[in-house]
Amino acid sequence: MAAPTRLCRCLVPLLLGMGMVAAAGTPGTSGTPGTGDCGCSASRAAGDGREAAARRYSAAAAGGGRSAGRGPMVAIPGGVFTMGTQEPEIQQDGEGPARRVHIDSFYMDQYEVSNQDFERFVNSTGYITEAEKFGDSFVFEGMLSEAVKADIHQAVAAAPWWLPVKGASWKHPEGPDSSISSRMDHPVLHVSWNDAVAFCTWAGKRLPTEAEWEYSCRGGLENRLFPWGNKLQPKGQHYANIWQGEFPTNNTAEDGYKGTAPVSAFPPNGYGLYNMVGNAWEWTSDWWAVHHSPQDLHNPKGPSSGTDRVKKGGSYMCHKSYCYRYRCAARSQNTPDSSASNLGFRCAADAPGPH
Ligand SMILES: *[C@@H]1O[C@H](CO)[C@@H](O)[C@H](O)[C@H]1NC(C)=O
Ligand SMILES: *[C@@H]1O[C@H](CO)[C@@H](O)[C@H](O)[C@H]1NC(C)=O
């Protein structure tokens, strides 16, 4: 399907729908429906193709050389933690109820997957992301050049800071006139959930479950807002790349970064993990739902089906005033073929041996 059709018929209605949530405090989302009656069945087919592709890469990787795609991982000890919160900040996101969750030991990428990591993957597989196939991706208006903006006539009324940009992709995060050459150590952006699965599979890894992600985010602390505690800026220091100033007009970049930061910026949490909150949103393997059983769970994998996938951690665009989602219990969602200039991922892996 031609990109303009996809945009007109699919993206805008969805974004307007999300805009209603945005009014209650939720921008930072964009996407295309993977199913539905808006003529988007092509994106579903693309998703199926991704999975087949991922299996191929996996088979190829087994033949050797996959260590080239492995960023450093941290062994996360198994344990029990409180997932979610009894004091949800954003009720409609399903942040509650708090429930006890048992997690077996596993491995987590120390950093968000970087542009360099992703380039290595593309170099060795020829992988083409969904944004490249569709021919466009969503970019935050504040990051665009005047030349690119002048070329866009499609505004999204309820979330005007998101613009569909032709030619925006992981290699050109702000459109064709932009490049990642000075940002190879920054998180890869404009990758869909399907792209993330393909990368992790190639690297001999997988996406973390939401429970594993949140357990990792908390870094061994119980019931804290952030990976480092409850105070946003202990001793006045910045611990994450989020937004300072008035959103969406005045990004003061007090934390040092207007857009993304290197994946190794800011202090790590108790498990040695970097940028779990802020910088780029991170895909997880779970389908999205907002109602959770309060019962104890062991290694939960989320609902067995759905239309959206869970993303965690918030991004450099998050500000308390409208997107207070740089908390471990916070969550949001996009369709698996969505991509945007603030959404990336990291991979996890099983611990060796029986669980
Ligand atoms: C990918 O391939 C290009 C062209 O050969 C090369 O310049 C670049 O360094 C490679 N990237 C990585 C991360 O290996
Ligand atoms: C942006 O916010 C800062 C801090 O509140 C303020 O000093 C500055 O004047 C603002 N800039 C604009 C262009 O509004």
Ligand SMILES: [Ca+2]
């Ligand atoms: Ca920032």
Ligand SMILES: [Ca+2]
């Ligand atoms: Ca992050």
